[in-house]
Amino acid sequence: MLSSNLKLKSLTPDDLGAILELDQTCFGGLWTLEGYQRELDSPNSDLLGIFSPHSHTLLLGMGCFWTILEEAHITIVAVHPLYQGQGLGQALVYSLLKTACDRNLERATLEVRASNQAAISLYQKFEFKTAGRRRGYYQDNGEDALILWLSDLQHPSFQDKLEKWHSMVVAKLEKSLVISH
Known part of the structure; x- marks a missing residue:
């Protein structure tokens, strides 16, 4: 539970319209309907969403990871532009890491634009470290x-980190505009 007002849940085919709308708003159409349908159908994919306390259909943010052997490969973290800076990105990253840990995965990895300082800063709050660079990775430019890489998800100390991060996320959300309306 992140807060008494926000709803975090695994996304389902019923959420496809909201998923596509958020994708279009955040990424200009990164993935297609068929792409998201494959994610929802895949047993190796976890797609989580945060919904508004004021609307059961307004998807404020979403995150996804693929299970590849013992690794959670985070593919998407998206927060609606109107709700950025209020802790939803932290809530999503925390929830993805908690889910990965609960699934007995050993580590998490992701790619992020080298210029995306806001996202890099977010991941660094969760102790992700730079492990390398993929030159020319993004096709648009x-x-x-x-x-970025985070290991030792099954180490006993990781549970302490999850508790610390949960407190950080809840404190940020309690101060945010999203849940204080």
Whole structure:
């Protein structure tokens, strides 16, 4: 539970319209309807969403990871532009890591645009470290991607980190405009 007002849940085919709308708003159509349908149908994909306390259909943010062997490969973290800076990104990253840990995965990895300082800062709050660079990774402009890595999800100390991060997320959300209306 992140807060008494926000609803975090695994996304389902019933949410496809909201998923596509958020994708279009955040990424200009990164994935297609068929792409998201494959994610929802895949046993190796976890797609989580945060819904508004004021509307059961307004998807404020979503995150996705693929299970590849013992790794959670985070593919999407998206927060509606009107709700950025209010802790929803932190809530999504925390929830993805908690889910990965609960699934007994050993580590998490992702790619992020080298210029996306806001996202890099978010991931660093969760102790992701830069492990490498993919040159020309993004097709729209040829920008490099940084490869970020977080290991030891099954180490006993990771549970302490999850508790600390949960407190951080809840404190941020309690101060945010999203849940204080």
